[in-house]
Amino acid sequence: MERIVRGDHPPGTSLPPEPVLCETFSVSRTVVREAVKVLQEKGLVQVRQGAGTLVTPPSTWNMLDELVLAAAVAEDETLGVLDDLVVTRRLLESDMALVAARVADNATVVALRDLVDLMDQLVDDPTAYREQDHAFHDTIMRASGNRIARGVVRSLESQVFNTARYTGRTDSELCAASNRGHRRICERIAAHDPEGAAEAMSTHITEAWLVRRTDVGEPGRLDR
Numbered sequence: 001m002e003r004i005v006r007g008d009h010p011p012g013t014s015l016p017p018e019p020v021l022c023e024t025f026s027v028s029r030t031v032v033r034e035a036v037k038v039l040q041e042k043g044l045v046q047v048r049q050g051a052g053t054l055v056t057p058p059s060t061w062n063m064l065d066e067l068v069l070a071a072a073v074a075e076d077e078t079l080g081v082l083d084d085l086v087v088t089r090r091l092l093e094s095d096m097a098l099v100a101a102r103v104a105d106n107a108t109v110v111a112l113r114d115l116v117d118l119m120d121q122l123v124d125d126p127t128a129y130r131e132q133d134h135a136f137h138d139t140i141m142r143a144s145g146n147r148i149a150r151g152v153v154r155s156l157e158s159q160v161f162n163t164a165r166y167t168g169r170t171d172s173e174l175c176a177a178s179n180r181g182h183r184r185i186c187e188r189i190a191a192h193d194p195e196g197a198a199e200a201m202s203t204h205i206t207e208a209w210l211v212r213r214t215d216v217g218e219p220g221r222l223d224r
Contacts, residue, residue, distance in 0.1 A: 005071040014052040066159045083221040090205040094198040096144035101189045101197035112186045126170035
């Protein structure tokens with residue numbers, strides 16, 4: 001998978017024959033065949049009788065699959081995959097914040113305020129801060145009632161959001177700036193301001209990523 005994502009086997013070309021793969025990876029033909037089945041299930045190859053195993057274009061890959069996504073992030077020097085991931089997260093969480101501002105009850109507002117206050121005390125402990133950060137966002141997602149959107153975000157989060165390439169800087173200054181964004185979101189939800197909550201969430205996710213992001217690639221991909 002890593003070799004395909006890296007481009008060692010470009011789209012439209014065939015994977016090496018079974019004997020070569022067996023020798024390359026020091027495995028049996030049974031293992032090679034099972035691995036090819038997995039690659040086919042994930043959309044990376046297509047097995048054709050008489051034509052061998054053809055590598056498919058990236059547009060057919062299952063990017064929500066944990067292994068495919070992890071390989072794509074690891075091999076992407078431009079950070080374009082992470083930029084797209086941030087845009088996807090921003091769209092979904094902004095919509096969920098909008099809905100949460102409409103329907104949030106007092107218990108949800110209190111929980112969000114408590115989390116924001118707690119994170120203010122944890123800015124010097126990035127690991128503990130990040131745990132409460134996740135809890136804050138998850139509280140909003142649960143309040144929205146959109147289980148599909150929450151499931152997508154949580155799936156992305158479990159595979160990518162804790163990687164070094166995504167987390168980037170984790171100093172107290174960054175945590176403090178991030179929590180100011182959380183507080184704005186909390187205030188808009190407490191005020192039952194759907195559009196304000198959506199805008200605050202979109203701004204928060206974008207600004208937090210731009211601070212952590214390195215200068216490689218083209219961050220203008222976020223301007224959409």
